Amino acid sequence: MIETVQRNLLQIQEDIAPYKPNIIAVTKYFDENAIIDAYNAGLRNFAESRVIEAIEKINKLPAEIKDNSKFHFIGHLQTNKVKKVVKYFDYIHSVDSLKLAKVISEEAQNLGKVQKILLQVNNAEEEQKFGLSKDEVFEVFSSVKELPAIDIAGVMNMAPLGASEAELDSLFSEVAQIKSKLEKDFNCELKEISMGMSQDYKIAVRHGATMVRIGRKLFK
Numbered sequence: 001m002i003e004t005v006q007r008n009l010l011q012i013q014e015d016i017a018p019y020k021p022n023i024i025a026v027t028k029y030f031d032e033n034a035i036i037d038a039y040n041a042g043l044r045n046f047a048e049s050r051v052i053e054a055i056e057k058i059n060k061l062p063a064e065i066k067d068n069s070k071f072h073f074i075g076h077l078q079t080n081k082v083k084k085v086v087k088y089f090d091y092i093h094s095v096d097s098l099k100l101a102k103v104i105s106e107e108a109q110n111l112g113k114v115q116k117i118l119l120q121v122n123n124a125e126e127e128q129k130f131g132l133s134k135d136e137v138f139e140v141f142s143s144v145k146e147l148p149a150i151d152i153a154g155v156m157n158m159a160p161l162g163a164s165e166a167e168l169d170s171l172f173s174e175v176a177q178i179k180s181k182l183e184k185d186f187n188c189e190l191k192e193i194s195m196g197m198s199q200d201y202k203i204a205v206r207h208g209a210t211m212v213r214i215g216r217k218l219f220k
Contacts, residue, residue: 001033001034001219002037002040004219004220005034005038005041005218005219006041008217008218008219008220009023009038009041009042009043009218012201012214012217012218015201015202016201016202016205016212019205019206019209021196021205021209021210021211021212022045022210022211022212023043023045023212023214023218024045024046024047024072024074024194024211024212024213024214025038025043025045025046025047025214025215025218025219026046026047026048026049026074026197026213026215026218027046027047027057027215027219028047028048028049028050028053028054028215029215029219030215030219031057032057032058032060034219035057035061035065035069036061036062036065038218038219039065039068039069044068044070045069045070045072045211046069046070046071047071047072047073047093047213047215048071048072048073048074048075048089049073049074049075049076051081051084051085052084054071054073054088055088058071058088070090070091071088071089071090071091072089072090072091072092072093072213073085073089073091073092073093073094074093074094074156074194074213076094076096076130077092077094077095077100079099079100079103082100082103082104082107083107083110086104086107086108086111086113086115087107087111090116091116091117091118091153092116092117092118093117093118093120093156093194093211093213094118094130094156095117095118095119095120095144096119096120096122096130096131096132097132097140098140098143098144101117101140101143101144101147101150102147104117104150105148105149105150108149108150109148109149113149114150115150115151116151116153117144117150117151117152117153118152118153118154118155118156118192118194119132119137119140119141119144119152119154119155120132120155120157120158121133121134121137121155121156121157121175121178122157122158123157123171123174123175123178124159124160124171126160129158131157131158134174134178137155137178137182138181138182138185141182141186142186145186145188152188152190153190153191153192154179154191154192154193154194154210155175155178155179155182155190155192155194156193156194157171157172157175157193157194157195158195158197159171159172159195159196159200159204161199163200165203168200168203168204169203169206169207172195172196172203172206172207172208175195175207176193176207179193191210193207193208193209193210193211194209194210194212194213195207195209195211195212196209196212196213197212197213197214197215198214198216198218199217201214201217
């Protein structure tokens with residue numbers, strides 16, 4: 001599989017040039033060998049959305065890969081799984097409520113770490129998706145920012161499947177504007193915008209994505 005990953009990675013890098021976001025390999029549908037292949041192809045960021053399966057995979061990885069990689073949790077996170085996620089993951093992209101942020105803060109304090117999080121913004125207002133509305137993200141930001149052992153790294157967005165290029169342009173542009181307004185209103189720096197997946201990463205990078213989450217396009 002490593003030849004496939006190397007070939008696909010080169011294509012993705014060409015697609016996003018001259019932008020240089022972090023390419024996060026989404027390995028939720030693949031086993032630990034996919035992580036190993038992606039690591040050997042040069043990637044260092046890996047994303048999972050299912051807690052138990054992810055931890056099993058991470059624990060099977062060689063020490064070198066575990067020590068030199070960043071692990072990102074991108075799925076909906078239930079509060080009863082927070083302890084495990086905080087232990088294993090460097091970034092949690094899918095923080096969608098103040099309640100969840102408080103639980104993450106408590107667990108991070110217990111483990112003596114500062115947990116990097118991203119606030120998930122559902123600006124398409126899809127009922128079937130989690131995330132904060134455009135207004136809610138501003139309403140909760142100050143409270144989340146004040147929590148101990150939490151570092152708000154940025155914002156995250158999942159665009160609707162099947163959206164047109166024009167719709168994606170509008171949604172991704174709005175996420176970038178939300179990030180800029182949060183920085184201005186709350187006098188802070190948000191380094192990351194996590195948006196764009198296999199079907200729409202080329203559009204996301206044009207609007208400032210610093211992290212693109214790619215699975216199928218990388219591994220198939």
